[in-house]
Amino acid sequence: MHIVHTIADLRSALAGRGRPAFVPTMGNLHEGHLSLVRTARQHGDVTVASIFVNRLQFLPHEDFDSYPRTWDSDCSKLQAAHCDLLFAPREADLYPEAQTFKVQPDPTLADMLEGHFRPGFFTGVCTVVMKLFSAVFATTGGGAAIFGKKDYQQLMVIQRMVQQFALPITIIAGDTARADSGLALSSRNGYLNAEQLQQAMALSQALKTLAQASRTGRIPLADLETQAIGQLQALGWEPDYLTVRLRSNLQIPSAADLATAPLVTLGAAKLGSTRLIDNLEF
Structure with missing residues (x-):
């Protein structure tokens, strides 16, 4: 598995490798993420995952600083799942300057439920996903991106964003992985x-x-x-x-x-x- 940290290195690593199938994550990976990686392998020429804890989608009182970061374990799991390429940008790589341009999702979909209790959450999600999509797909002519159904509203927001911006990306929904007890893996x-x-x-x-x-x-x-x-x-x-x-x-x-x-x-x-x-x- 090849690991890159900058957008330039990512695009260089993707050159000539066909259409990517992309799984964005915030790390601390579990079986749910790995099932998405395995799905990605069926939908592209090169399987790409990202690990980036996105500050923009955390409210001030939420757990950005304490969010679990398990780099060595994550890399081992991705390699075992036959991920081809890991994009792991540092904050300065993805946001080299303050991200003042942001993607504002449709409030009729994004301001209810999660968006009501976590105001601004989906703006942060859409902004980072759009930037990740640009990093992965801008030079490849499009591809596929896989998102889990556990984050159901997020999946719908991303689907609508891709549709409205006519992005050359197919969004594939992965089923929620569960423990034997029925608890959704998270x-x-x-x-x-x-x-x-x-x-x-x-x-x-x-x-x-x-x-x-x-x-x-x-x-x-x-x-x-x-x-x-x-x-x-x-x-x-x-x-x-x-x-x-x-x-x-x-x-x-x-x-x-x-x-x-x-x-x-x-x-x-x-x-x-x-x-x-x-x-x-x-």
Whole structure:
């Protein structure tokens, strides 16, 4: 596996190697990331991953400084997954000057749910992803990029960004990797102690219960969502939201939609000091 740190070196390493399949990450890799790398190998001529902890998508009170950085382990895992090229820019490589030009996503998609509880988050995500896309694809004529469904709203925001800017990039969605307990794999799971890891499965269970109940139409959706939040609170969680939305645009479904439309239930909640997110399509 070839490792580069600058955009110039990345473009040089990609020259003449065909169309890239790209997996952007913030490191602290787990099986979910590696499954995306394996998917990437099926969709391009050269498999590229990046590791960059993006300051722009962290709020001032969030865990940018303490976010787990596990360089040696990450490199070993990527090499074992047969990643061809790792782009690991330093902050000065990706942001050599203050990033005053930023990508502002559509507020009708980005200002709800995660965007409501983490204002500015998707602006930071879109800005870094656009810059990474430029670094990887500008001289290659396009390619594919793989994003996990665990970050469901993020995936939709990136898909819309690529569509609106007519970028020559195919966005491929990777299924959420889960532990045997049902807990969605996440880099932030490392913050949980052994007892919390056992408790953490309650989030995916709550989303499953909410999905099943919403299809019956017997109880108004808003009441079901309130019940789901209350049940997690009773277990010691601090939920931001548990909700059912249309898969197509993340808007609130109508009563008719609840019967047959493709839906997704999404949740975000703190367990102790650790904020976890998850979703379930149904």
